[in-house]
Amino acid sequence: MVNMRRKTKYSLIEDEASRKRSFIKRKKGMMKKLAQLSTLCDIKTCAVIYSPYNPDPEAWPSREGAEKVISDFMEVPMDDRNKRSFDQERFLRVRIAKEEAKLQKMRTGNQNFEIQNIMFGCLKGEIDVHKLGEKDIQDLNSFIDTYINKLTCRQNLMENGGSSSRLPLSVVADAVVVPVGDYDHMNQNQNQQNLIQRQKDDDLAITAADVGAPNTTNN
Amino acid sequence: MVNMRRKTKYSLIEDEASRKRSFIKRKKGMMKKLAQLSTLCDIKTCAVIYSPYNPDPEAWPSREGAEKVISDFMEVPMDDRNKRSFDQERFLRVRIAKEEAKLQKMRTGNQNFEIQNIMFGCLKGEIDVHKLGEKDIQDLNSFIDTYINKLTCRQNLMENGGSSSRLPLSVVADAVVVPVGDYDHMNQNQNQQNLIQRQKDDDLAITAADVGAPNTTNN
DNA sequence: TCCTCTATATTTAGCCT
DNA sequence: AAGGCTAAATATAGAGG
Numbered sequence: 001m002v003n004m005r006r007k008t009k010y011s012l013i014e015d016e017a018s019r020k021r022s023f024i025k026r027k028k029g030m031m032k033k034l035a036q037l038s039t040l041c042d043i044k045t046c047a048v049i050y051s052p053y054n055p056d057p058e059a060w061p062s063r064e065g066a067e068k069v070i071s072d073f074m075e076v077p078m079d080d081r082n083k084r085s086f087d088q089e090r091f092l093r094v095r096i097a098k099e100e101a102k103l104q105k106m107r108t109g110n111q112n113f114e115i116q117n118i119m120f121g122c123l124k125g126e127i128d129v130h131k132l133g134e135k136d137i138q139d140l141n142s143f144i145d146t147y148i149n150k151l152t153c154r155q156n157l158m159e160n161g162g163s164s165s166r167l168p169l170s171v172v173a174d175a176v177v178v179p180v181g182d183y184d185h186m187n188q189n190q191n192q193q194n195l196i197q198r199q200k201d202d203d204l205a206i207t208a209a210d211v212g213a214p215n216t217t218n219n
Numbered sequence: 220m221v222n223m224r225r226k227t228k229y230s231l232i233e234d235e236a237s238r239k240r241s242f243i244k245r246k247k248g249m250m251k252k253l254a255q256l257s258t259l260c261d262i263k264t265c266a267v268i269y270s271p272y273n274p275d276p277e278a279w280p281s282r283e284g285a286e287k288v289i290s291d292f293m294e295v296p297m298d299d300r301n302k303r304s305f306d307q308e309r310f311l312r313v314r315i316a317k318e319e320a321k322l323q324k325m326r327t328g329n330q331n332f333e334i335q336n337i338m339f340g341c342l343k344g345e346i347d348v349h350k351l352g353e354k355d356i357q358d359l360n361s362f363i364d365t366y367i368n369k370l371t372c373r374q375n376l377m378e379n380g381g382s383s384s385r386l387p388l389s390v391v392a393d394a395v396v397v398p399v400g401d402y403d404h405m406n407q408n409q410n411q412q413n414l415i416q417r418q419k420d421d422d423l424a425i426t427a428a429d430v431g432a433p434n435t436t437n438n
Numbered sequence: 439t440c441c442t443c444t445a446t447a448t449t450t451a452g453c454c455t
Numbered sequence: 456a457a458g459g460c461t462a463a464a465t466a467t468a469g470a471g472g
Contacts, residue, residue: 013259018451023260025450026252032449033249033466040232041242043270051262236439241468248466252449 020053027051239272246270 013019034045232238253264 010255010258012261019260022451023256023262026256026260029449030249030252030256033245033252036229037242037245037249039229041238041245042231043242237468240440244467251466 023051023053242270242272 013022031047034047037043038045232241250266253266256262257264
């Protein structure tokens with residue numbers, strides 16, 4: 001047979017061309033599913049894809065639409081939306097777990113946690129800025145820069161929306177705490193334990209078992 | 220046969236229960252595909268789902284991850300093709316200019332302690348963010364900027380005139396997919412709806428023909 | 439309700455043009 | 456390189472527990 005599809009290995013597709021083809025196809029499929037979700041469930045959706053194959057960010061259904069939805073999301077204050085329905089205890093537990101993980105990651109060289117820690121330390125006055133090493137300062141700089149942009153962005157969006165009472169500042173706190181929703185789907189554990197930047201190196205990788213199992217819920 | 224799956228009509232699922240079930244299943248599938256895309260094509264992804272079934276926005280792989288990628292997306296300079304018909308860029312520029320002005324004033328002031336207090340309070344979740352207004356966030360912004368200046372200064376001293384550290388922050392974000400759900404409980408206008416509807420008239424819309432018929436060319 | 443099952447629908451990798 | 460084809464892989468609607 002000519003059209004024999006081999007069993008797929010769920011790891012990075014080595015061949016560049018194949019990877020690109022796969023990406024394009026899957027992107028298309030994604031869009032379709034997004035549209036279906038929208039139609040079937042009356043859910044508003046938008047997508048933004050920034051791929052290495054296309055210098056232009058693609059936005060669906062439009063850049064404006066994406067930005068609108070995104071700004072809505074960014075405006076949702078964690079205090080109002082997420083924390084509310086969590087019982088405080090669980091929230092604190094997660095937070096504590098995160099703190100511990102942070103320590104761990106710091107030791108294993110994860111940048112982000114380290115930087116966050118430094119930044120918080122500085123803000124708390126527990127760390128003397130002038131005692132930081134050059135690299136730390138660089139990283140901290142970068143981190144804060146990112147953060148500033150977030151603030152500015154939010155601020156602009158907020159003013160654009162005209163509501164100044166829904167200040168999304170709580171995102172700062174969010175930086176330390178991973179909110180745990182009801183992700184009952186597959187990769188829950190890594191949600192809580194890993195940093196975005198490093199995930200694909202760790203267990204974000206989809207294993208055949210993971211993907212293939214018809215039921216990956218946690219019960 | 221018991222498990223007779225009927226051909227699906229691709230329109231809004233009338234039955235509420237079915238709609239919810241469908242939404243949940245499809246959301247799950249979406250997440251999975253997102254993870255696959257990430258793994259197979261080395262693409263960073265994130266998703267946010269705001270559904271009417273869950274007052275809490277769900278973020279994958281995490282809220283902070285989503286925000287990071289999103290802020291990156293928002294940072295993409297909207298040059299050329301994207302901004303047309305949309306003057307948000309101009310709007311942002313004006314705001315930024317105003318920010319700069321205020322910042323200047325801020326730098327000459329000595330309210331840093333107060334701002335620091337605010338920021339720290341926010342970080343620890345001890346300050347009710349809803350009581351912070353526009354001015355506060357601006358001040359906070361200024362504070363951080365000042366902070367950065369300090370750091371930069373110090374760093375430059377250490378580097379003996381090395382390159383500046385106001386990093387561009389475009390950290391990662393090869394891709395971001397943001398499906399967002401029902402916004403009924405938010406006070407945002409529904410302009411988004413128009414955009415989506417308009418798009419549906421084009422190509423990505425799901426029609427029975429489009430979705431239902433796998434391949435109409437050969438059967 | 440939420441889960442599991444499974445028949446069927448849909449997606450997509452590999453191959454072709 | 457873009458698009459079609461096909462079968463394997465995957466997703467999911469509907470039914471039952």
